[in-house]
Amino acid sequence: EAQVTQNPRYLITVTGKKLTVTCSQNMNHEYMSWYRQDPGLGLRQIYYSMNVEVTDKGDVPEGYKVSRKEKRNFPLILESPSPNQTSLYFCASSFGQGADYGYTFGSGTRLTVV
Amino acid sequence: DQQVKQNSPSLSVQEGRISILNCDYTNSMFDYFLWYKKYPAEGPTFLISISSIKDKNEDGRFTVFLNKSAKHLSLHIVPSQPGDSAVYFCAASDYGGATNKLIFGTGTLLAVQP
Numbered sequence A: 001e002a003q004v005t006q007n008p009r010y011l012i013t014v015t016g017k018k019l020t021v022t023c024s025q026n027m028n029h030e031y032m033s034w035y036r037q038d039p040g041l042g043l044r045q046i047y048y049s050m051n052v053e054v055t056d057k058g059d060v061p062e063g064y065k066v067s068r069k070e071k072r073n074f075p076l077i078l079e080s081p082s083p084n085q086t087s088l089y090f091c092a093s094s095f096g097q098g099a100d101y102g103y104t105f106g107s108g109t110r111l112t113v114v
Numbered sequence B: 001d002q003q004v005k006q007n008s009p010s011l012s013v014q015e016g017r018i019s020i021l022n023c024d025y026t027n028s029m030f031d032y033f034l035w036y037k038k039y040p041a042e043g044p045t046f047l048i049s050i051s052s053i054k055d056k057n058e059d060g061r062f063t064v065f066l067n068k069s070a071k072h073l074s075l076h077i078v079p080s081q082p083g084d085s086a087v088y089f090c091a092a093s094d095y096g097g098a099t100n101k102l103i104f105g106t107g108t109l110l111a112v113q114p
Helices: none
Strands: A004-007 A011-013 A019-025 A031-038 A042-051 A054-057 A076-077 A087-094 A109-113 B008-015 B019-025 B032-038 B045-051 B056-059 B063-067 B072-077 B086-094 B108-113
Touching: A004 A087, A011 A019, A019 A031, A019 A087, A019 A109, A019 B086, A042 B086, B008 B019, B019 B032, B019 B086, B019 B108, B032 B063, B045 B056, B045 B063, B072 B086
Parallel strands: A011 A109, B008 B108
Antiparallel strands: A004 A019, A019 A076, A031 A042, A031 A087, A042 A054, A087 A109, B019 B072, B032 B045, B032 B086, B056 B063, B063 B072, B086 B108
16 A cells, blocks of 8 residues: 555653654655644645755754655654644655645644643 | 744634744845744645746645735645644745745644644
């Protein structure tokens, strides 16, 4: 089944403790992206990757890092999480960045930073 | 600055009636628009799209209308069904342009009452 898999689904952590949210897709998509969803703000892009070893900032990149060492994986790294990073996170992938390519989203990771 | 706006956070409709979800945008460079549907505990899924060269696109019970002069689009669901209850996100892109990425609205929660 074609899908984007995120782990974990739920995570509660403490301020300053480094964490990684994994994202993997099995569709051979070149384009991958991370979004966060917050009440009243919709989905905002954090980082994206056009292909292996090619990443760039989205609209809200502060406090996050990403890497793209393999085509299928695009982990999101929070080096020193803070409470304002409490949010619902989605990974998405597509054949291309252009909007006419359908974005496939993962099921989400709900992160709470206390 | 919110470039894509969904001014109604929620909408309640009776089963069998029409649901109309609205979306406004500010960037005149946007030329491709999409609607995504999101159930709780799941990622957004693509519903329907429209290019700026059209003013209407239909897919079964779902129709999207685009009014470029007003920078407004709407999603009509007829007839509405309880299974349509979800959060609907409008998204826009300047395909092939400077950013060539999807920018999402804040979402509208649709509740279809049996």
